[in-house]
Amino acid sequence: MGTDGRGNPCKKFHIKPEIRVLGIDDSAILDERVLLVGCVFRGGEWLDGVLSAYVSRDGLEATEVIIGMIKGTKHFGQVRLLMLDGITYAGFNTVDVASLYQKTGLPIIVVMRAYPDFGSIRAALRHLDRADERWDMIRAAGEIKPVTTREPDNPVFIQYIGICIEEAGEVVRMTSTRSNIPEPLRVAHLIAGGIVLGESSGKA
Amino acid sequence: MGTDGRGNPCKKFHIKPEIRVLGIDDSAILDERVLLVGCVFRGGEWLDGVLSAYVSRDGLEATEVIIGMIKGTKHFGQVRLLMLDGITYAGFNTVDVASLYQKTGLPIIVVMRAYPDFGSIRAALRHLDRADERWDMIRAAGEIKPVTTREPDNPVFIQYIGICIEEAGEVVRMTSTRSNIPEPLRVAHLIAGGIVLGESSGKA
DSSP, X not given: OOBOTTSSBOBOOOOXXXXXXXXXXXXOOSSSEEEEEEEEEETTTXXXXXXXXXXXXXXXXXXXXXXXXXXXXXXTTTEEXXXXXXXXXXXXXXXXXXXXXXXXXXXXEEEESSOOOHHHHHHHHTTSTTHHHHHHHHHHTOOOEEEOOSSTTOOEEEEEESBOHHHHHHHXXXXXXXXXXXXHHHHHHHHHHHHHHSBOOOOO | OOBOTTSSBOBOOOOOTTOEEXXXXXXXXXXXXXXXXXXXXXXXXXXXXXXXXXXXXXXXOHHHHHHHXXXXXXXXXXXXXXXXXXXXXXXTEEOOHHHHHHHHOOOEEEEESSOOOHHHHHHHHTTSTTHHHHHHHHHHTOOOEEEOOSSTTOOEEEEEESBOHHHHHHHHHHHOSSSSSOXXXXXXXXXXXXXXXXXXXXXX
């Protein structure tokens, strides 16, 4: 029995090529209300459904909103795994991954394009209310590991909750079919940008 | 030299598997402003970009809005073909396909899940202003042909402008990789529904 990135026992599970993954990204911050887009993907292959919700800039309700999005969708019974694009949405609306895992029962992989700069994050948090609470959530998301997907010298970095590192790495690689990041997150990013700005911009 | 569905000479062109197709669908009508979503797809395989704009319910500016969307995108130089989900958006905001073709230079395939019921359309138009203008646009979109994609007994119906029927049928079949309708339209529909309703519903 292995442990996840938070030191808890992790589920070993067989990863099917069409495993349903829900990837969630946010739009650019244009006002106080920021769009979250969820993409239900079959592995790294095709889009099965699109979800959306709004969170407030620098608020603290993203965890509850995401739980509602997941538990409210008709895809809930099929989805096997969540992917988050970092754990702060809409600025520093920080996700409590332990609670998200516990309340949905779904393993979570947090994907980051670069190793987070905790010094800058900590400094930025000083300007916000409930800074310690946000900081605790950020620290509690667990160990950060590199995973190489398509670009040999450009790993992504992941945190992994309720899943062992071997399976987490396998899902991230398997779903990165079109770019260096998993397709559910690439497409959620394209949609969020395309809807809010009128045109999407790739960053992957 | 063949002719398109409007009797004009049609371009014969080689259809590459990764031909860039822009598919446009609208959301459900929740208020007077209706979301249009454009998906730039590489053939029937993957999403390259997302565009969005708004049109008014039963307005008459959809043609201009779509022209702006197409000519304004960074993908304009790559896109080779437009696919429309019928020619009326946001109720009866009717697209003038002749003008759309002329102003963008892009061949257009209008895809319909069923043969249009012109009697009902004509009757519904009576309640709107500029009914004759709308009706003329509907009639001018040209000949309607069935194309069988994935379901042998459930053809889709197309109109084809600036493209010959052989190529039009080939693109429609080639891009219908995941359902009975072309992927650029299936995904545009999922996105429009997911954004406006919070969750997408498949109709394909």
